[in-house]
Each structure stands twice: as structure tokens, then as C-alpha cells.
Amino acid sequence: MKIERSSEWQEGFISRVNHLEKWHSWSLYKMNYDIVKMKLIPDFTGLQATNYLPNLKPLAHQLDAAETVIERMNGKAILADEVGLGKTIEAGLILKEYLLRGLVKRALILAPASLINQWIEELNIKFHIPAIAYKKNCPIERYDVLIMSMDTAKKSPHRERIYEQDYDMIIIDEAHKLKNNKTQIYEFVQGLKKKFCLLLTATPIQNDVFELYYLISLLKPGHLGNYDTFQSAFSASKHHLEHNDYLKELVNQVMVRNRREDTGIEWTNRCVQIVPITFTAEEREVYDMIGSLENTGSFALITLQKEMCSSKEATALTLTNMLDEHGQSQEIEAILAKLMTLEVNSKAEKALEIVEQAKDKVIIFTEYRATQIYLQWYLHSKGITSVLFNGKFNKSKRDYMKHLFKERAQVLIATEAGGEGINLQFCHHVINYDLPWNPMKLEQRIGRVHRLGQEHDVHIYNLAIENTIEEKILALLHTKIDVFEKVVGDLDAILTNFKESV
Amino acid sequence: MYPQQVHQYLKGFFAENECPIIGEENHSLTVQLTVDIDKRIMNRPFYWQYVEATNSEPNPAQVTFITDQTAMAGNLFGEVIHYGSPRLNQLFHATGELGAYVQLFEKVDHAMGQVILTPWLGVNFKVSYCCDRTKEMLYSFGINLLTGVIKEDFHESIYASDFDTVPADNVFHVQYIIKPVRALERLNAAVESIIEQDDHTWAMEAQKRWQRDQRVLDYFYEDVEDKPECYEIERKALEEQYESKIKIDIINGGLFYLF
Numbered sequence: 001m002k003i004e005r006s007s008e009w010q011e012g013f014i015s016r017v018n019h020l021e022k023w024h025s026w027s028l029y030k031m032n033y034d035i036v037k038m039k040l041i042p043d044f045t046g047l048q049a050t051n052y053l054p055n056l057k058p059l060a061h062q063l064d065a066a067e068t069v070i071e072r073m074n075g076k077a078i079l080a081d082e083v084g085l086g087k088t089i090e091a092g093l094i095l096k097e098y099l100l101r102g103l104v105k106r107a108l109i110l111a112p113a114s115l116i117n118q119w120i121e122e123l124n125i126k127f128h129i130p131a132i133a134y135k136k137n138c139p140i141e142r143y144d145v146l147i148m149s150m151d152t153a154k155k156s157p158h159r160e161r162i163y164e165q166d167y168d169m170i171i172i173d174e175a176h177k178l179k180n181n182k183t184q185i186y187e188f189v190q191g192l193k194k195k196f197c198l199l200l201t202a203t204p205i206q207n208d209v210f211e212l213y214y215l216i217s218l219l220k221p222g223h224l225g226n227y228d229t230f231q232s233a234f235s236a237s238k239h240h241l242e243h244n245d246y247l248k249e250l251v252n253q254v255m256v257r258n259r260r261e262d263t264g265i266e267w268t269n270r271c272v273q274i275v276p277i278t279f280t281a282e283e284r285e286v287y288d289m290i291g292s293l294e295n296t297g298s299f300a301l302i303t304l305q306k307e308m309c310s311s312k313e314a315t316a317l318t319l320t321n322m323l324d325e326h327g328q329s330q331e332i333e334a335i336l337a338k339l340m341t342l343e344v345n346s347k348a349e350k351a352l353e354i355v356e357q358a359k360d361k362v363i364i365f366t367e368y369r370a371t372q373i374y375l376q377w378y379l380h381s382k383g384i385t386s387v388l389f390n391g392k393f394n395k396s397k398r399d400y401m402k403h404l405f406k407e408r409a410q411v412l413i414a415t416e417a418g419g420e421g422i423n424l425q426f427c428h429h430v431i432n433y434d435l436p437w438n439p440m441k442l443e444q445r446i447g448r449v450h451r452l453g454q455e456h457d458v459h460i461y462n463l464a465i466e467n468t469i470e471e472k473i474l475a476l477l478h479t480k481i482d483v484f485e486k487v488v489g490d491l492d493a494i495l496t497n498f499k500e501s502v
Numbered sequence: 503m504y505p506q507q508v509h510q511y512l513k514g515f516f517a518e519n520e521c522p523i524i525g526e527e528n529h530s531l532t533v534q535l536t537v538d539i540d541k542r543i544m545n546r547p548f549y550w551q552y553v554e555a556t557n558s559e560p561n562p563a564q565v566t567f568i569t570d571q572t573a574m575a576g577n578l579f580g581e582v583i584h585y586g587s588p589r590l591n592q593l594f595h596a597t598g599e600l601g602a603y604v605q606l607f608e609k610v611d612h613a614m615g616q617v618i619l620t621p622w623l624g625v626n627f628k629v630s631y632c633c634d635r636t637k638e639m640l641y642s643f644g645i646n647l648l649t650g651v652i653k654e655d656f657h658e659s660i661y662a663s664d665f666d667t668v669p670a671d672n673v674f675h676v677q678y679i680i681k682p683v684r685a686l687e688r689l690n691a692a693v694e695s696i697i698e699q700d701d702h703t704w705a706m707e708a709q710k711r712w713q714r715d716q717r718v719l720d721y722f723y724e725d726v727e728d729k730p731e732c733y734e735i736e737r738k739a740l741e742e743q744y745e746s747k748i749k750i751d752i753i754n755g756g757l758f759y760l761f
Contacts, residue, residue, distance in 0.1 A: 001702070001705060001746060001747065001748060002745070002746075002747040002748070003694070003697075003747070003748045003749075003750065004747060004748070004749045004750070005690075005749070005750040005751075006751065006752075009602065009751075009752035009754075009755070010683075010686060010752070012602060012603060013603055013682070013686070013755065013756075014682075014683060016603050016605070017682050017683075017757075021603075023603055023604055023605045023667065023756070024600055024601050024602060024603050024604055025518050025600075025601070025604070025667075026604055026606055026665050026667075027514060027518050027601075028515075028518050028519075028597060028600050028601030029601040029602075029604045029754055029756070030601070030661065031511065031514060031515065031518075031597050031601055032597050032598050032600075032601030032602065032753060032754050033601075033626055033657060033753060033754065035594050035597055035598070036598075036626075036628060036640065036753050037640055038503065039594075040628070040638045040639075040640060041630075041636055041637060041638045042637070042638070043637055044631075044635040044636065044637045044704060045635070051585070051586075052585060052586030053586055054584055054585060054586065055584075070635075071635075074634050074711055074715075074743070074744075075634060075743070101635070101636040102630070102632070102636060103632070103634065103635075103636060128586055128587060128588055130588065168742070190732050191731070191732060191735065192735075193735050193736075193738060193739045193742075194736070194739050195739045195742045195743045196634075196743065217722070220715070220718060220719075221718075221719055221722040221723075221732075221736060222718035222719050222720070222721045222722030222723075223718055225721065225722070226721070226722050226723075226724070226725070
């Protein structure tokens with residue numbers, strides 16, 4: 001076996017025997033010995049990190065997760081706790097443990113740009129890990145723990161600079177961004193050396209089981225076989241698979257997933273319901289006209305139908321753009337004319353009803369900017385104050401909007417991009433005004449309010465218009481949730497409290 | 503390390519390094535650093551570069567350390583220091599550098615008249631077993647520089663003794679016969695022999711984990727004729743992760759003239 005020893009001490013000793021340097025004091029000599037003895041790592045197992053973090057009070061499931069990753073998964077794992085259970089704390093504990101044990105000298109953390117400051121703060125303040133944010137021209141070879149955004153890391157010349165470094169540990173936050181193996185970021189991460197590696201995501205499957213396959217193949221290539229053997233072993237297709245018990249077991253060898261109900265913490269209830277809405281006869285007429293549009297691609301048609309379920313403003317915007325692009329079309333103009341005569345938005349009325357009944361703070365999520373603005377106007381006309389929120393806001397604007405919502409307004413209207421990275425535990429009602437295709441987006445949205453620190457039951461309203469594309473979206477969401485539960489494990493309610501078998 | 507222990511440690515460290523303690527409360531300590539200690543623990547190389555380049559008057563820092571924040575009443579301005587904090591780690595590091603080598607003569611009661619002291623080389627070793635996990639052990643050895651006899655737990659045996667840094671009038675210290683460098687070689691060999699006789703199941707298990715992961719990786723690239731670069735990167739990562747090795751560090755040591 002390899003034995004490493006350094007001759008440094010010997011050289012200093014010889015020079016003192018030869019009277020070239022001063023001897024040290026007996027007291028400092030004894031203090032030095034005592035410190036080394038105190039800091040000694042007495043066993044291969046067990047966490048040392050907690051001894052050094054007197055101000056951090058990790059929860060039991062976070063300590064368990066850290067131990068499991070180090071002792072059973074050998075430091076390569078997907079941390080897939082449900083939203084709001086403290087995946088960052090778990091990652092911090094694991095990194096700290098490896099730093100203390102001398103197994104990691106340098107670490108790289110990739111996170112969405114909006115979460116970088118949060119990471120810096122948590123690691124420096126809670127864990128005393130001197131983490132530094134990447135900046136252009138900064139001397140990264142001198143930084144031991146570097147945090148940067150995925151979007152920066154994957155591009156030249158940053159990409160090459162990172163590849164030149166030698167990191168012992170790679171941590172990737174919001175790792176579901178790596179679900180597609182054809183993307184630049186996937187290739188970038190594939191090319192990184194992953195001695196120890198943590199992938200953090202509450203949603204390892206968003207749409208189909210292949211996303212999880214790609215994630216695991218990044219972490220431990222071969223664990224689920226290669227693509228062909230994986231596909232044939234589990235007869236996997238987008239929304240179908242077999243032998244899921246066996247697959248689940250394989251997945252659990254590399255994934256830690258704590259659920260709210262396993263944490264031993266008293267969680268408030270999550271009351272989820274689907275709120276069915278019926279179009280007015282006029283709205284139905286326009287919806288049907290859109291459905292019979294000719295010479296329109298199926299994707300554009302679906303978009304229009306979804307928009308019609310949202311607001312006439314969103315629909316009109318797309319239709320007008322189509323006119324601009326393709327020139328005159330009597331068909332489209334007829335729809336636009338009919339659209340403009342609509343006076344009632346059934347869905348907005350329902351949303352208003354919920355807001356009024358709640359008599360409390362409410363978040364409304366919509367997929368369309370036009371709907372967002374319309375809703376603000378509509379609520380304002382009914383005497384309800386609201387603020388807008390979208391993911392493109394920088395950190396200070398986000399914080400300001402959050403502040404306004406907390407102190408001044410009853411409603412926050414957010415577009416999809418507003419889903420990650422804000423915590424709004426003071427609010428207990430969420431309206432999903434439009435349904436996304438991806439169930440995990442719903443989970444991320446709900447996670448903004450249903451997280452550690454929430455003291456009230458939270459109410460989730462999923463609005464869906466009967467006999468429209470939204471019913472199909474609902475069915476597909478059920479199918480996708482079913483695949484997730486078969487492979488990853490149970491999910492907290494996101495569509496409805498009543499399980500539906502598919 | 504409890505706040506009270508941190509407090510005692512700081513007092514001891516600064517006293518030994520000639521940094522006067524200007525003020526002390528139960529849970530705080532104000533100290534005037536010397537130039538040397540400032541350089542070692544305050545993290546400001548640019549300031550010291552500037553002072554040296556411009557030949558200006560050095561102004562080492564005066565610091566208030568708060569050793570127990572929870573017990574502090576009032577609003578004292580200072581730096582909170584606790585076990586695990588970066589500053590304390592710097593102090594530990596400085597202690598390591600400033601407490602590495604000693605030459606000491608045991609104090610003997612004058613009533614005993616003239617006595618003869620025997621030379622010993624004492625060395626404290628830290629041995630680390632590393633793979634994807636770690637375990638550390640301390641070994642303390644002393645070797646009699648006249649007879650070559652090796653004693654285990656040497657540090658514990660002299661821990662409570664009092665020493666002088668120069669021989670007192672009433673002692674006569676014998677010169678060593680075995681050269682310290684040769685003696686050090688013998689102690690190194692003693693540590694290695696202990697390691698050899700130890701149980702190394704840990705290394706076998708790491709080897710098994712390594713082989714298992716290597717098989718999984720090979721399976722992934724089984725049908726690929728020209729292995730891509732990422733295969734090589736992954737293979738290297740597994741090697742770094744699981745390869746077992748043993749590190750031997752010397753914490754400190756020195757020449758002890760014992761009664």
C-alpha cells in the first residue's frame with residue numbers, strides 16, 4: 001500500500017539540532033499536541049462536521065441523509081428531498097465532512113444564477129466554508145470552493161477554465177436542468193471529473209423516466225445500464241414502464257429522498273382541489289372556432305387553445321402576431337372580432353371568488369404575461385390590490401416585490417418563471433390559474449408556500465375548464481405523476497387530495 | 503471545545519507568544535498582537551507587504567475576541583470566536599507551527615544534589631488511513647539516545663513534568679550516542695511496523711467498492727470500441743475516490759533530557 005510521508009518536520013529538526021533556528025516552548029508544544037488529539041478523526045464512520053458547527057441545528061432527516069450519502073453511497077448521490085426540507089443543509093454537511101476529513105480540498109458548486117448569493121451566505125455563515133462566487137477574471141485557481149451559474153460554466157472561455165482545475169467534489173443545485181443529454185450543460189457536466197458528486201433536485205422526473213435515466217448516467221454511468229439495455233429491461237417508453245420495483249430499488253441505491261411526512265416534523269395540511277369551470281356560451285363559441293382553424297400547425301393550435309382557457313388578452317396577442325406573420329386571414333380576423341366582444345372571463349371570475357372567500361394573501365400562477373397584466377387590472381377593478389412577479393426580476397426587485405406583497409397587497413400574480421427561489425411562508429393560498437404540462441412545476445410552485453416555517457394549512461386550487469384542452473392536460477399530469485411514484489416514490493398531493501388510478 | 507476552553511486556550515496562546523492581554527471579561531478577551539502573530543492570524547498580507555515596501559511604522563492589530571456570544575450582555579464590539587470558526591483554525595495552525603520543536607531539560611529538586619539527565623528523542627506521529635473514508639490515529643514514541651530503547655505513549659509519560667530550556671546548575675546532561683537523525687529513522691520504522699500489524703480490512707473493502715463501480719462503468723461503455731474521453735475521466739475519478747493510502751505526519755517532537 002502507498003505510504004506518504006513528508007520530510008518537512010525532519011528538516012526543521014535538523015536545522016535546530018545544528019543551532020540554526022530557535023526551539024519552541026513546552027507550553028505551545030503541549031497545546032499543539034492537544035489540538036491535534038482533539039481534532040483527530042477517530043473512526044471511518046460517523047459525522048465529525050456537527051462538532052465544528054455549534055450554531056447549526058440540523059434536523060434528524062438531514063443528518064441521516066448526510067450519513068447515508070457518505071457511508072452507503074460513497075459520496076455520489078442525488079439529493080431529492082421534497083421542496084423545502086433543506087437539501088442545501090444536507091449538501092453543506094456532506095461537503096463540510098469531506099473537507100474536515102481532508103478528502104475534499106477543492107469543490108465546485110453549480111447553481112442557477114438567482115440562487116448563488118443564497119449559497120454563498122449559507123456556506124460561509126452556517127458552515128464556515130469560504131465559498132466564493134465566480135467572476136470574470138477572478139483567480140479561480142486560488143479559490144478552493146467556487147460557486148457559479150450553470151449558464152456561465154457551460155460557455156467558453158469559462159468552460160475551459162473550469163476544466164483546467166482539479167475539483168474533488170461537484171455539487172449541482174436544481175439538477176433537473178440536466179434532464180436532457182443533448183444540451184450543452186449536460187455535456188459540460190459529463191466532462192467534469194466527479195470524484196464526489198451531489199445532484200440536488202426535488203423533481204428527478206419531470207416528464208418521463210428517461211430524465212432520471214440521464215441524471216443517474218451522469219452521476220454513475222452504467223448504474224441503470226446503457227440506453228438500450230435500460231429501455232429493453234424496463235420496456236420503458238415515455239409514459240410507460242415495467243418491473244418498476246426493481247428499478248425503484250436501483251434508483252434508491254443512489255438517491256436520498258425525504259418526504260415531508262417522514263421527517264417527524266408536524267407539517268400543516270395541504271388541501272388540494274381541482275376547481276372545474278364552465279365556459280359561457282360565447283367563450284365556448286370562440287374556443288370551438290379556434291379548434292377548427294385550418295392551416296395551423298398542431299403546436300400553434302394547442303397554444304391557442306391553452307391561451308383561450310387563460311384570457312382573451314393572451315389569445316388576442318398570439319392571433320395578432322399570426323396575422324403579422326402570415327398576412328391577411330379572414331378566419332383569424334373573424335375569431336379576433338368575436339374575441340373582442342367577449343365581456344366575461346369565467347376563469348377570472350372564479351379566481352376572484354376564491355380570493356374573496358380566502359380573505360387572505362393569495363398567489364396566482366399563470367403561464368402568460370398578457371393574462372398576468374389582465375388579472376391585475378381585473379382585480380384592481382374589483383378593489384383588490386396585487387403585485388406582479390416574474391423570474392426575470394433581479395434579486396433586489398424580487399425582494400422588493402416580496403416585501404410589497406407581504407405588507408401592502410393581497411395578491412401576488414406570478415408567471416411561471418417566478419416559481420423557483422422565493423420563499424413565501426406567510427401566504428397560505430395558491431391558485432394555479434393555468435396548468436403547466438409538467439407536474440413538477442406545480443410541486444415547485446406549491447413549495448414556495450408549503451415549506452419549513454409554514455404555520456397554517458395551505459390551500460391549492462387548480463383551475464381547469466371543462467371540455468377543453470385543460471382536461472387533457474389534467475389526464476396527462478395524472479399519468480406523469482404515476483410514473484414518478486412508481487420509480488421515485490410517493491408524492492405529496494399536487495393535483496387533488498384524492499388519488500386517481502390511471 | 504466549550505467556550506470556556508476556547509477562552510483558556512486563547513489566553514495561553516497569547517501569553518506564550520508575548521501578546522499582552524489588555525482587557526479580560528468572563529466571555530471576552532482584548533489583546534495586543536505582535537507583528538509576528540498579526541501576520542500569522544489576521545489574514546492581511548497586503549498590509550504587511552505595504553508596510554515593508556514603504557518602510558513605515560508597523561501597526562499590529564488590537565483585537566477583542568468574544569468567546570461566548572450567548573453569555574454576553576451589553577453590546578461589546580468584537581469578533582466572535584468558537585470551535586469551528588475560521589479564526590480559531592488559524593490560531594490552531596499557528597500553534598502547530600510554533601509548537602513543533604523543543605529541546606528541554608527536566609527540572610530536578612535542588613535537594614537531590616547533582617543529577618545526571620539522559621537524552622531522549624520524543625516524536626508524536628499522526629497516521630491517517632485514507633480511501634473514500636478516513637480514520638486517524640496518534641502514536642507517541644520516545645527513544646533513549648544512549649541505549650536505543652523505544653518507549654510507547656512517550657508524550658503521556660512526560661506530560662506532567664516540568665522542564666527548563668537550558669540545563670540548571672545541579673544537572674549534568676549526557677551527550678547522545680545515537681544521532682537524532684538515526685533515532686528518528688528508528689521511530690519511523692517503529693510506526694511502520696505498527697501499521698503493518700494493523701487490521702487493514704478497510705482497504706480491502708474500499709478495493710471491493712472500487713471494483714464494483716469500475717464494473718458498472720465498463721458495462722456502460724461495453725459496446726463502445728473507442729472509449730470516449732469521459733470514460734477516462736470517470737476511471738480516474740474512481741481511482742482517486744477509492745485508492746487506499748496511508749499518510750504519516752509528524753506533529754511535533756524534540757530532544758528531552760530526562761531524569
